[in-house]
Amino acid sequence: MDPSRKRKIRLVVALGAALLLAGALAYTSFSASSEARTPSQLAAGSDPGRSYQLTGKVADGSVRRQGATITFRVRDRDGTGSVPVRYTGTVPDPFREGREVIVTVRRQGGVFVGERDSLVTKCPSKFKSADQPAR
Amino acid sequence: MGVLGRACLILALGVALYGIAASVYGARARRREWVASGRRAVYALAFLVTVAFVVLEVAFLRSDFSFEVVASHSSTTTPTFYKVTAVWSSQEGSLLLWILLLSLSSSLVLFLTRHRLREVAPWATATLLGFGAFFALLLVAFAPPFGQTATPPLEGAGLNPLLRHPSMMIHPPMLYSGYTLFAVPFAFCVGALIARRLDAEWIRSTRRFTLAAWLFLGVGVLLGARWSYSELGWGGYWAWDPVENASLMPWLTGTAFLHSVMIQERRGMLKVWNASLILATGILAVLGTFLVRSGILDSIHAFGASTLGVPFVAFIGVLIAGSVALVISRRVELRSEHRLDSLLSRESIFLINNLVLVGLCFVIFWGTFFPLIAEALTGKKASVGPPWFDRYTVPLALALVLLSGVGPVVAWRRATLASLRRTLLWPAAAAAVVLVVLVPLGAGDRPLALAMFALAAFVVSVVGQELWRGVRARMAMSEDPVPLALVALVRRNRRRYGGYLVHVGIAILFVGVAASSAFRHARDVRMSPGQTAKVGGYDLRYVKPTAELANEKISLGAVVDVRKDGERVTTLRPTRGFYPSRDVEQFGPIGRYFEGEATSEVGLRAGPTRDLWTAIQPDIQPLMPIIAEGNRRFAQSSGDVQGLVIAAIAARYERRPPPATFRIIVSPLVTWIWVGALIAVGGALIAIWPVGAGARRRATAGYAARVAREIGSARSGPGRPEPARRARARA
Amino acid sequence: MLEFVLVLAVLGAAVWLVTGPLRQAGIPRAQARELRSATQVEELEAQREAKYREIRDAELDYRVGKLSEEDWRAQDRALRAEAVEILRRLDAARERVGEGEPEA
Numbered sequence: 001m002d003p004s005r006k007r008k009i010r011l012v013v014a015l016g017a018a019l020l021l022a023g024a025l026a027y028t029s030f031s032a033s034s035e036a037r038t039p040s041q042l043a044a045g046s047d048p049g050r051s052y053q054l055t056g057k058v059a060d061g062s063v064r065r066q067g068a069t070i071t072f073r074v075r076d077r078d079g080t081g082s083v084p085v086r087y088t089g090t091v092p093d094p095f096r097e098g099r100e101v102i103v104t105v106r107r108q109g110g111v112f113v114g115e116r117d118s119l120v121t122k123c124p125s126k127f128k129s130a131d132q133p134a135r
Numbered sequence: 136m137g138v139l140g141r142a143c144l145i146l147a148l149g150v151a152l153y154g155i156a157a158s159v160y161g162a163r164a165r166r167r168e169w170v171a172s173g174r175r176a177v178y179a180l181a182f183l184v185t186v187a188f189v190v191l192e193v194a195f196l197r198s199d200f201s202f203e204v205v206a207s208h209s210s211t212t213t214p215t216f217y218k219v220t221a222v223w224s225s226q227e228g229s230l231l232l233w234i235l236l237l238s239l240s241s242s243l244v245l246f247l248t249r250h251r252l253r254e255v256a257p258w259a260t261a262t263l264l265g266f267g268a269f270f271a272l273l274l275v276a277f278a279p280p281f282g283q284t285a286t287p288p289l290e291g292a293g294l295n296p297l298l299r300h301p302s303m304m305i306h307p308p309m310l311y312s313g314y315t316l317f318a319v320p321f322a323f324c325v326g327a328l329i330a331r332r333l334d335a336e337w338i339r340s341t342r343r344f345t346l347a348a349w350l351f352l353g354v355g356v357l358l359g360a361r362w363s364y365s366e367l368g369w370g371g372y373w374a375w376d377p378v379e380n381a382s383l384m385p386w387l388t389g390t391a392f393l394h395s396v397m398i399q400e401r402r403g404m405l406k407v408w409n410a411s412l413i414l415a416t417g418i419l420a421v422l423g424t425f426l427v428r429s430g431i432l433d434s435i436h437a438f439g440a441s442t443l444g445v446p447f448v449a450f451i452g453v454l455i456a457g458s459v460a461l462v463i464s465r466r467v468e469l470r471s472e473h474r475l476d477s478l479l480s481r482e483s484i485f486l487i488n489n490l491v492l493v494g495l496c497f498v499i500f501w502g503t504f505f506p507l508i509a510e511a512l513t514g515k516k517a518s519v520g521p522p523w524f525d526r527y528t529v530p531l532a533l534a535l536v537l538l539s540g541v542g543p544v545v546a547w548r549r550a551t552l553a554s555l556r557r558t559l560l561w562p563a564a565a566a567a568v569v570l571v572v573l574v575p576l577g578a579g580d581r582p583l584a585l586a587m588f589a590l591a592a593f594v595v596s597v598v599g600q601e602l603w604r605g606v607r608a609r610m611a612m613s614e615d616p617v618p619l620a621l622v623a624l625v626r627r628n629r630r631r632y633g634g635y636l637v638h639v640g641i642a643i644l645f646v647g648v649a650a651s652s653a654f655r656h657a658r659d660v661r662m663s664p665g666q667t668a669k670v671g672g673y674d675l676r677y678v679k680p681t682a683e684l685a686n687e688k689i690s691l692g693a694v695v696d697v698r699k700d701g702e703r704v705t706t707l708r709p710t711r712g713f714y715p716s717r718d719v720e721q722f723g724p725i726g727r728y729f730e731g732e733a734t735s736e737v738g739l740r741a742g743p744t745r746d747l748w749t750a751i752q753p754d755i756q757p758l759m760p761i762i763a764e765g766n767r768r769f770a771q772s773s774g775d776v777q778g779l780v781i782a783a784i785a786a787r788y789e790r791r792p793p794p795a796t797f798r799i800i801v802s803p804l805v806t807w808i809w810v811g812a813l814i815a816v817g818g819a820l821i822a823i824w825p826v827g828a829g830a831r832r833r834a835t836a837g838y839a840a841r842v843a844r845e846i847g848s849a850r851s852g853p854g855r856p857e858p859a860r861r862a863r864a865r866a
Numbered sequence: 867m868l869e870f871v872l873v874l875a876v877l878g879a880a881v882w883l884v885t886g887p888l889r890q891a892g893i894p895r896a897q898a899r900e901l902r903s904a905t906q907v908e909e910l911e912a913q914r915e916a917k918y919r920e921i922r923d924a925e926l927d928y929r930v931g932k933l934s935e936e937d938w939r940a941q942d943r944a945l946r947a948e949a950v951e952i953l954r955r956l957d958a959a960r961e962r963v964g965e966g967e968p969e970a
Contacts, residue, residue: 007474014490025498025527029505033517036506053518065756068661068796089659090369090798091752093297093734104520117369118520142873150880157884165896171887179880186876253896254905332905335912400916546932547923548941554932601930608929628926842949 034104039074040081048107051115054085060097071111074101087114092121136190137202140281143187144274147234150179151268155261162257162330170257174245177260180267181238188222188235191280195222201287204228204280210293212686220304221294226428226443227280229307233424234270236308237263237315240344244319248340255337258326266318269450277442296688296714296734302362306355310382313352314420317385319344320392321417324410328461333406333468338396343823345396345413349389350819352420356382357812368735368750370657370800372808375524380503381426384496385419388412391492394485401547402482403472407462408489410469414458419496421451432506477549484542491534498527529583533590536645539638540594543601562596584653591642598635605632625821633822640815647808651746655802663794664693671801673747674698680753680792681710682785689713689728689781691753691788693795695738707738709751709797723766728781729755746805752796758784903963910956917949 036053037046046052054074059082062073068088075082077100085105095101100122105112154176161169191204195218200206208228209221222228241263248256274280298304320341327337359379360372373379392412398405425447426432462469475482501508502519509517544558569592570585578585602621605628609620625632656671667676678694692710696703716722716731740747765780772780887893924945928938 018490018494021494022497025501028526029501029519029523030509030517032523033505033509033519036516036518065754067754067794068659093368094732096730136869138869139872139876143876146877146880150884153884165898165901166893167896168887168890168893172884175884175886179883182883183876183880251908252905253901332909334909335916336905336908339912339915401920544932546927546937547920549937550932551934551937554934558932604930605926608926611929628922631923631926842946842953 038079038081039076039083040079042083042105042107042112043081046107048109051104051106052112053102054083054105054112055100055102056082057100058095058097063097072097074103083112084110085112085114087119089114089116089119092119094121095119096121136194137281137283140187140190141275141279143183143190144271144279144281147180147183147187148268148271148275150176150183151264151271154180154264155268158257158261158264162254162261167253170253170260171249173257173260173264174249177238177241177245177264177267180264180271181235181242184231184235184238184271187280188231191222191228191231192219195219198291199287200289200291201283202280203282203284206284206288206291208292208294210291213291213294214299216301217294217299217304221298223307224294224298224304225280227274227278229311230270230274230278231280232308233311233315234267234274236311237266237270237318240312240316240319241267241322244323244341244344252323252326252336252340254330254332255323255326258329259322260326262322262325263318266322269446273443273446277446292717296712296732297366299734300362300366302358303366306358306362309351309355309358310423311355313348313350313355313382314385314424316344316348316351317389317413317416317420319348320413321420324413325457325461328410328465331465331468333410333465334403335400338400338409342396343825345389345393346819346823349386349393350816350823352382352386352389353812353819354816356386357809361809364748364805365737365739366735368737368752368798370737370748370750370798372805375499375502375521377432377503378423378427380499381419381423384499384503385416385423387492387496387499388416388419391489391496392416394492395489398482398485404474404482405486406469406471407466410462410465411458412489412493414454414462418451418454418458421447421454425451432503479545479550479552479555481542481545481547481550484538484545488535488538488542491531491538495528495531495535498531499524532645533583533586536587536590536594536642539642540590540597543597543635543638558600559597561600562593565596566590566593568592578654581653584649587645587649591646594642595639598639601635602632629824629826630822633818633820633824636818636821637815638818640811640813640818642811643814644808644811647804647806647811650804651802651808655800657798657800657802659796659798661794661796664792668797668799670799671745672699673704673801675707675749675797675799677795677797678706680789680795681708682789683710684778684782684785687715687728689785690736691755691785692736693751693753693797695749695797697740697747705740705747707740707747707749708736709738709749710736711751711753712736723763724770724772724777725765725780725784726762729758729762741806743806745801745803748800748802750798752798753788754793754795755788757791757793758788761787900963903959906959907956907963910952910959914949914952914956917945917952921945921949 034051034053036055039054039056042052042054056074056076059073059075062071062082062084064071069086070088070091071084071086073082073084085103087103102120102122104115104118106115107113154173157169157176158173161167161171161173191202193199194202194205195209196215198205198209198211198218204225204227208225209218213221223232241260245256245260245263252259320338323337323341327333356379359382363374364370364372392409395405395409395412399409425443429444429447431444475486477483502524506516506518509515540562541559545555566589570589573579573585573588578588602624605624606617606620609615609624610617613620613623615623658668658670660668662668662677664677664679667674669675674697676696676698678696681690681692681694683690683692690710690712692708695707695709697705697707712734713729714731714733715728717727718730719727721727722730735750738747738749738751761784765784769777769780921942924933924938924941927933928935933941
C-alpha cells in the first residue's frame with residue numbers, strides 16, 4: 001500500500017472513531033441529564049420518581065430546620081409559583097432566604113425531596129444585576 | 136480622583152483604537168514609524184490603565200465610600216490585605232485587573248520583539264490592542280468603576296466573608312494572568328496568519344509567554360480547588376461547576392498546543408492544527424472570563440444576568456469568525472512540509488496526546504454547555520452532573536498518564552520496537568509491583584483508581600530511569616560526580632527534564648485525586664457533647680462546644696478529639712462563623728448578628744497518608760426564642776450593651792449546647808494533590824527558565840563551528856568559490 | 867483643580883509617548899523586499915536553533931539508549947545535512963539584507 005493511501009485510511013479511521021465517541025457522548029448526556037425546571041413548571045406537572053434540577057429563590061420565611069433536615073419553599077426568580085422542598089445533607093454556607101439555589105429533587109407525594117448534597121447556593125455579592133439592592 | 140480614573144479609561148480606549156489604526160496603516164504602508172507608534176500605544180495603554188488601577192486601589196485603601204464600588208465591597212473594618220484585594224472582587228475592578236494584566240504582558244512581549252518579526256508584530260499589536268479596546272469599552276460604557284454617589288455612606292458593606300481567604304484573593308489574578316498571557320501567542324498567531332509568515336519564528340518568540348500562561352492558569356485553577364476544599368463546608372475540591380470547567384478548558388488546549396508545537400518546530404507539520412489550537416485557547420480564555428459574569432449557565436459562581444453578556448458574545452463571535460476565516464484563507468501556507476514517518480515515534484505519541492487532551496476539552500465543553508444545547512435541540516433545559524463528567528474524563532485521564540510515560544521513551548521520527556521493549560521493562564515491572572501490592576490491600580474494589588496508581592508508578596519510574604541514564608551518559612563524558620552531573624544535565628536540557636518533572640507532578644496529582652475520590656469515608660452525623668462517631672477507622676468525639684466573639688464575627692464551634700485504636704491522633708476545632716447582616720428591620724438589632732453571612736472554618740488535619748476533615752453546623756434554633764427576647768428588650772440600647780447581650784447568648788450556647796451536625800471526611804492522599812501540583816510548577820519553571828546568553832552562545836558556537844566546517848568542505852567542490860572563511864567568522 | 871491638572875498631565879504623557887516615533891524625521895519607507903529578507907533571516911535563524919536542538923536531542927537520545935548507534939548515525943548525518951542547508955540559506959539571506967539591517 002503506498003503511503004498516501006495508508007495516510008488516508010488512518011485519517012478515515014481516526015475521524016470515524018472520533019465521531020463514534022462523540023455520538024456516544026451525546027447520547028449518554030441526554031439520558032443521564034436531569035431537566036432543569038422552575039418552581040411553577042414543576043408545580044404544573046412532574047413525574048414522580050424522575051429527578052429534576054430545580055432553580056429558584058428560597059422563599060422568605062419558609063426555612064425550617066428539624067435536626068439534620070431542612071424544609072423550605074423555592075419560588076420563581078420573578079414570579080409567584082413555589083414548591084416545597086425537603087432536604088437532608090450539606091447546606092452550603094451562603095444558603096439563606098432570598099438567595100438563588102439549585103437543587104436536584106424528586107417528587108414524593110406533595111413534597112419534593114432533594115438529593116443528598118445536591119443543594120447549591122449561588123454566591124450573592126459578586127457581579128449582581130443592576131437592579132438588586134446592595135445588602 | 137474619580138474624574139482622573141474615568142479620564143484614564145476613556146483615554147485608554149482612544150489610545151487603543153489609535154494604536155490599532157496606526158499598526159494596521161504602518162503594516163500595510165510599510166512605514167516603520169507608524170508601527171513604532173502603534174507599539175507605543177500599547178505602552179501608553181499600560182500606563183493609563185495602571186494609573187486608573189492605582190486610583191481605584193487608593194480609594195479602597197482610604198475607604199473612600201463616595202465610590203460605589205468601594206462602598207459595596209469594602210468597609211472600614213476590613214483588614215488592609217483584603218482592602219487591597221477587594222478591588223477585584225467587584226465586577227468593575229476585575230475587568231480593570233484583566234486589562235491591566237493584558238496591557239502589561241503585551242507591552243513586555245512587544246518590547247522584547249521590537250527589532251524582530253517586522254512583518255508579524257504590527258498585526259499582533261493590532262490584535263492585542265483589539266482585546267484592550269474591548270475591555271476598555273466595557274469599562275467606559277458598561278461597567279464603569281469610578282461611579283460616585285453624592286451622599287457617601289458611613290460604612291461599607293464589607294467583603295463577603297467567604298472571600299476572606301488568601302487563596303481566594305490570589306485566585307483571580309492568577310487566572311487572569313493565565314488568560315491574558317494566552318492572548319500573546321493568540322495575537323502573534325493572528326499576525327503570522329495575516330502576514331502569511333507561518334514558519335517557526337512567531338512560535339519561538341512567544342514560547343515563554345505560552346508556558347507562563349499555562350503555568351499561571353494551572354496555578355489559578357488549583358488555588359480555586361484548594362480554597363473549595365479547605366474553606367467551604369462540603370469537603371470537596373472539584374464539582375464540575377461550569378465556571379471551574381471554563382477555566383480548565385483553555386488550560387487543556389494550551390497543554391495540547393505546548394506539545395504539538397514541538398512537532399511543528401522539528402518537522403514543519405501540523406501547522407493548521409497548531410494555529411487552530413492556539414486560536415481556540417485564546418477564545419476559550421475569553422469565554423472563561425465571560426462565563427463567570429454572564430448568567431447564561433446555572434452555577435455556584437454565575438450571578439444573574441448582567442449587562443455584559445451581549446458585548447461579550449459579540450466579541451467572542453468576532454474572534455471565532457475571524458479565526459476560522461484566517462485559517463481557511465491561509466490553508467496553502469499552512470500546508471505541512473513533511474509527513475509522519477512512522478506510527479511508532481514521538482510525533483505519533485504527541486498526536487495521540489493531543490487527541491486525548493482535545494477530547495477531554497470537548498467532553499467538558501459538552502457537559503458544561505449542555506443546558507443550552509439541550510434547550511436548543513429539545514426546547515427543555517437539562518443538565519448533567521458530576522457522575523457523567525467522571526465517566527468520561529477518568530478514562531481519558533488514564534490514557535493521558537499512560538502516554539506521558541510512553542512519550543519520553545520513544546525517539547523522534549522512528550523508534551525501534553526492540554529498544555522500546557528494553558526501555559519499558561523496568562517501569563512496567565514497577566507498575567506490576569504496585570498492582571500486586573495494592574490489590575490485597577483492598578484497592579481491587581476500585582479498578583480505575585488502581586489503574587491510576589499503577590500508571591503513575593509507571594510514569595515515575597520512566598522519568599527516574601531517564602534521569603539515571605542521562606546522568607550516567609553525562610558522567611561517561613565529563614567525569615562529574617553524580618549530583619553535579621545531574622545539575623549539569625538538567626541545566627543543559629531544561630525543556631526535556633523540566634517537562635519530565637511536570638509529568639511526574641501531574642501523575643502524583645492524579646494519584647491524590649484517585650485515592651481521595653475512590654477511598655474516602657464521609658459521614659454526616661448529629662452529635663451532642665460526649666458522643667463519638669466512627670469514620671474510616673477513626674473515632675471522633677465531640678468534647679465540648681466553643682463560642683467566641685471577634686471583630687463582629689460570632690464563632691460557634693466544637694472541640695473534637697480524634698483517636699485511632701485508642702491512640703490520640705489530633706484535636707480538631709471546626710467552627711461556623713456568623714457575620715452580622717445590616718438589615719435591622721427584618722431580623723432585629725440582636726438577631727441580625729446571627730442572620731448575616733455564615734462561613735465554615737473547617738477543622739482540617741492534613742497528613743501524608745490521609746486528611747481528617749470536619750465541618751460543623753451548630754443548631755441555633757433553640758437560641759431563637761432568646762434572641763427574639765433580646766430583640767424586644769434591647770432594641771434601644773447602645774452598641775456596648777447589645778454587645779454584652781450577644782456575648783451572653785454565645786456563652787449560653789456554650790453552656791447548654793444543642794446537638795450539632797458534623798460532616799466528617801477521612802480521605803487518603805489528598806496532600807499529594809498539592810504536592811504533585813508543586814512538583815509540576817517546579818518542572819514548568821525549569822522549562823521556562825531562560826538559558827544564560829553566554830551558555831547559548833557557547834553551545835551555538837560549538838555546533839556552528841562544526842557545521843560550518845562542513846559548509847567549507849561542501850562548498851569547496853569542483854568549480855565552486857570558497858567563502859568558507861567568511862562563513863566561519865560569521866558563525 | 868488638581869485633578870484637572872493631573873488629567874492634562876496624563877493626556878500629555880500619553881500623546882508624547884505615542885507620537886515619539888512620528889516626530890522623528892527622515893525614517894525611510896521600508897522596501898517590501900527588505901522586510902521580507904529580514905523576516906527570512908529571522909525564520910532561518912529560528913530554524914537553525916530548532917535544528918541544533920534536534921541534533922543535540924538525537925545525540926542525547928543515543929547516549930541514553932533510545933536510539934541504536936546506526937540509527938543515530940543515520941539521523942545525525944541527515945540532520946547535519948539539513949543544518950548545512952539552513953546555514954547556506956541563512957548566509958544568502960543575510961547577504962541580501964546587507965549591512966543596513968541591525969542584528970537583532
